[in-house]
Amino acid sequence: MNEKIFFVSAEVYPFAKVGGLADVAGALPKALSILGADVSVIMPYYGDVQEKARDFQIKPAEIRGVPIVVGDNVENFDLYSAKLPDSQVPIYFVKSEKYFDRKGIYFDPETKKDFPDQAERLIFFAKAVLESASALKFKPDILHTNDHHTSILPAYLKITHRHHPIWRNTATVLTIHNLAYQGIFPPETMDLMGLGEEFFYPEGPFEFYGNVNFLKIGIFFADAVNTVSPTYATEIQTPEYGNKLDGVLRSVSHKVFGIINGVDYSVWDPSVDENIEYKYSIDDLSGKRMMKSVVLRQFELPEELDIPLIGMIGRMADQKGFDLVAEILPELMKKDVKMVILGSGDPRYEKMFKDAQKKYPKKLSVYTGFNGPLAHKIEAGADMFLMPSRFEPCGLNQMYSLRYGTVPIVRKTGGLADTVIDVDEKPNVGTGFVFSEYSPQALLDTINRALMHFSERKEWRKIIIRGMKQDFSWEVSAKKYLELYRKVKEMKG
Numbered sequence: 001m002n003e004k005i006f007f008v009s010a011e012v013y014p015f016a017k018v019g020g021l022a023d024v025a026g027a028l029p030k031a032l033s034i035l036g037a038d039v040s041v042i043m044p045y046y047g048d049v050q051e052k053a054r055d056f057q058i059k060p061a062e063i064r065g066v067p068i069v070v071g072d073n074v075e076n077f078d079l080y081s082a083k084l085p086d087s088q089v090p091i092y093f094v095k096s097e098k099y100f101d102r103k104g105i106y107f108d109p110e111t112k113k114d115f116p117d118q119a120e121r122l123i124f125f126a127k128a129v130l131e132s133a134s135a136l137k138f139k140p141d142i143l144h145t146n147d148h149h150t151s152i153l154p155a156y157l158k159i160t161h162r163h164h165p166i167w168r169n170t171a172t173v174l175t176i177h178n179l180a181y182q183g184i185f186p187p188e189t190m191d192l193m194g195l196g197e198e199f200f201y202p203e204g205p206f207e208f209y210g211n212v213n214f215l216k217i218g219i220f221f222a223d224a225v226n227t228v229s230p231t232y233a234t235e236i237q238t239p240e241y242g243n244k245l246d247g248v249l250r251s252v253s254h255k256v257f258g259i260i261n262g263v264d265y266s267v268w269d270p271s272v273d274e275n276i277e278y279k280y281s282i283d284d285l286s287g288k289r290m291m292k293s294v295v296l297r298q299f300e301l302p303e304e305l306d307i308p309l310i311g312m313i314g315r316m317a318d319q320k321g322f323d324l325v326a327e328i329l330p331e332l333m334k335k336d337v338k339m340v341i342l343g344s345g346d347p348r349y350e351k352m353f354k355d356a357q358k359k360y361p362k363k364l365s366v367y368t369g370f371n372g373p374l375a376h377k378i379e380a381g382a383d384m385f386l387m388p389s390r391f392e393p394c395g396l397n398q399m400y401s402l403r404y405g406t407v408p409i410v411r412k413t414g415g416l417a418d419t420v421i422d423v424d425e426k427p428n429v430g431t432g433f434v435f436s437e438y439s440p441q442a443l444l445d446t447i448n449r450a451l452m453h454f455s456e457r458k459e460w461r462k463i464i465i466r467g468m469k470q471d472f473s474w475e476v477s478a479k480k481y482l483e484l485y486r487k488v489k490e491m492k493g
């Protein structure tokens with residue numbers, strides 16, 4: 001029988017995207033559906049999404065005015081629906097004037113501060129998900145929740161909805177896309193959730209150093225927990241990478257798994273990419289060189305095509321290793337290289353790199369802000385892609401880079417360790433350059449190795465081609481998710 005899956009996410013590409021979670025939520029359900037699963041997706045109906053309702057053909061789903069209790073308040077929601085693009089997969093949107101009719105997904109884009117009612121919004125959404133399935137008469141075999149935004153759902157299934165006719169046989173999966181974001185809120189949040197104080201006691205599933213931790217709740221109550229790469233699944237069970245939840249994760253290690261994310265090659269492949277002016281493929285790489293011109297021009301750098309161009313894209317957060325890059329910049333800029341950076345986030349990093357750009361106007365150019373099409377162009381036009389992450393649950397950009405013939409330089413952690421093979425360590429199969437120690441020197445040495453190989457044009461081409469041949473398509477990963485779903489169903493009995 002085909003599995004019925006209800007896939008819950010706070011972001012889904014192309015409707016709303018902050019990071020990799022959106023890419024996964026937009027692609028995995030489609031891949032599951034192609035394999036025969038009956039999957040529906042649900043997310044909040046943010047103001048930004050409503051503005052694009054017409055483009056996405058979002059329509060009312062004829063479910064209106066469903067009351068939800070959050071603390072002492074009752075708020076209604078309406079359900080809207082559409083299809084994930086290029087598929088028959090239904091996606092539902094929870095509309096609430098009070099909680100979602102505003103700009104921004106997690107924080108106010110004006111002030112860059114988290115929404116003060118964030119816990120309420122997430123609780124409202126979780127409860128709306130429970131009611132939506134009832135209203136839609138959708139009885140899922142699997143409720144697949146993602147990250148802390150939706151990870152309190154497994155607790156409701158185990159506590160308040162244990163005997164509910166829709167939910168009593170549903171198994172829950174929690175995918176952790178990033179353990180660093182846990183959803184930590186004050187103890188009063190227990191009242192908002194509608195669960196009494198008796199559930200809140202030291203070291204219990206709801207308590208985390210005096211506060212409530214949504215991710216911990218999910219880890220405790222979900223029937224299976226997985227992360228987005230096998231290496232990260234192991235790493236998060238150690239104090240170094242565990243973000244204070246390693247003990248909890250170790251205590252449930254029998255239900256912790258790792259499945260690498262796939263790539264949506266209908267969006268991220270240089271032979272079909274709608275965001276790049278010149279398409280190319282393994283058979284003819286000339287478009288890549290032309291894209292290098294496009295990128296250099298757009299970033300207002302001299303069009304010197306034989307000088308290696310290093311690209312970097314990402315949230316400007318401590319996680320991504322921008323501090324290492326800042327430290328090596330003076331040395332790096334002495335070399336015959338150019339660098340383009342696209343990123344937004346921590347204002348400290350934004351300023352740091354904007355200042356650096358002024359120092360090296362012919363070599364370094366920085367775009368601060370979120371710009372989807374520009375990300376595609378950089379992937380196409382750069383020669384190398386830098387991802388020196390402190391930790392990396394999966395990482396998508398290194399996989400995109402491989403497909404675009406842009407040789408990744410990565411730190412050996414999480415999904416980066418699982419997807420890039422070092423050229424010097426394994427000359428016949430190497431696809432990029434990998435370093436272990438989180439230090440400026442290790443990064444610089446590794447870039448130097450890459451630059452040496454770049455100067456051997458024939459050999460470099462072989463590295464590019466090997467990378468472009470790598471296949472991280474969703475089909476492989478979706479099959480692993482189906483296996484996981486079957487396993488949890490069996491475990492649940």
Ligand code: ADP
Pocket residue numbers: 018019020021023313314315342343344369370371372375394395396397398
């Ligand atoms: P994370 O989920 O930790 O942010 P990933 O590498 O898994 O990192 O995914 C990041 C996604 O967001 C990629 O699709 C990347 O291209 C995109 N992205 C990140 N920052 C920007 C930006 N400033 N502009 C455009 N796209 C960005």
